[in-house]
Amino acid sequence: MSRSTKIEIGKQKPEMLKELWPGQYEVFSHFEYVSGVPQVLFLVTTLKANGKPNVCFHSWSSFYGDVGGYYAVMGGMGMYTHTYQNILREKEFCIGFISPEYYDGCIKTISENSEDADEFEVGGFTIEPSRTVKCPRIKEAFLSFECTLQSATDLSGKGICALVVGQVQLAAVEENNHELGKICGKDGFMFNVHSPKSAVSGEGQTTAVAILDPVRIMNE
Numbered sequence: 001m002s003r004s005t006k007i008e009i010g011k012q013k014p015e016m017l018k019e020l021w022p023g024q025y026e027v028f029s030h031f032e033y034v035s036g037v038p039q040v041l042f043l044v045t046t047l048k049a050n051g052k053p054n055v056c057f058h059s060w061s062s063f064y065g066d067v068g069g070y071y072a073v074m075g076g077m078g079m080y081t082h083t084y085q086n087i088l089r090e091k092e093f094c095i096g097f098i099s100p101e102y103y104d105g106c107i108k109t110i111s112e113n114s115e116d117a118d119e120f121e122v123g124g125f126t127i128e129p130s131r132t133v134k135c136p137r138i139k140e141a142f143l144s145f146e147c148t149l150q151s152a153t154d155l156s157g158k159g160i161c162a163l164v165v166g167q168v169q170l171a172a173v174e175e176n177n178h179e180l181g182k183i184c185g186k187d188g189f190m191f192n193v194h195s196p197k198s199a200v201s202g203e204g205q206t207t208a209v210a211i212l213d214p215v216r217i218m219n220e
């Protein structure tokens with residue numbers, strides 16, 4: 001396939017990218033929109049100061065480890081979120097990967113997230129006790145990580161978003177989690193395609209939830 005013309009974009013936000021909501025290009029870099037990098041979606045569970053469980057829909061992240069440890073590297077955690085404050089206070093959190101059928105429940109935890117709310121109840125999720133941390137896991141998750149806080153860094157220094165790294169202490173994995181059809185299918189991981197915009201005109205305001213589609217299958 002021949003590639004189409006490439007547009008180069010620098011650190012300065014291009015003029016053609018217009019704000020669709022106030023502060024859009026403060027919370028998100030313009031690179032976010034012109035790059036369109038899909039990010040895996042999951043839920044972060046924490047405990048509020050009053051002991052009630054908090055559930056947060058999350059994306060901007062990656063996962064990696066070596067013999068020294070396995071890490072949840074959450075590159076974009078809003079410093080204004082309850083989740084960030086809960087993690088700093090409790091020094092622990094859980095991650096739960098859920099399939100796209102739970103999307104609506106995930107969204108509910110955003111609008112109904114007062115201090116008094118039990119966000120498992122709000123989102124229609126079931127509490128599953130953790131083994132190594134106090135905050136609960138999500139029973140509906142096909143894969144969960146129990147994590148302890150390793151570090152929190154304000155990458156841009158603007159007090160907006162933090163890079164939160166957690167060390168995985170325990171993984172709870174469904175039996176069929178290794179099956180390609182499961183990982184890539186509608187019962188597997190969901191991805192956030194966050195409002196990609198044309199680098200030429202700035203147009204584009206469609207966000208999508210996506211699943212994987214394998215194009216080549218190799219055996220070790």
Ligand SMILES: Cc1cc2nc3c(=O)[nH]c(=O)nc-3n(C[C@H](O)[C@H](O)[C@H](O)COP(=O)(O)O)c2cc1C
Binds near residue numbers: 057061082084111
């Ligand atoms: C699809 C989607 C992905 C999101 N990803 C993130 C994310 O990666 N980081 C973040 O800070 N907020 C993210 N949010 C926003 C949080 O879910 C939202 O701010 C939430 O209310 C925070 O909850 P809390 O205050 O209980 O922690 C996302 C929202 C949606 C709809």
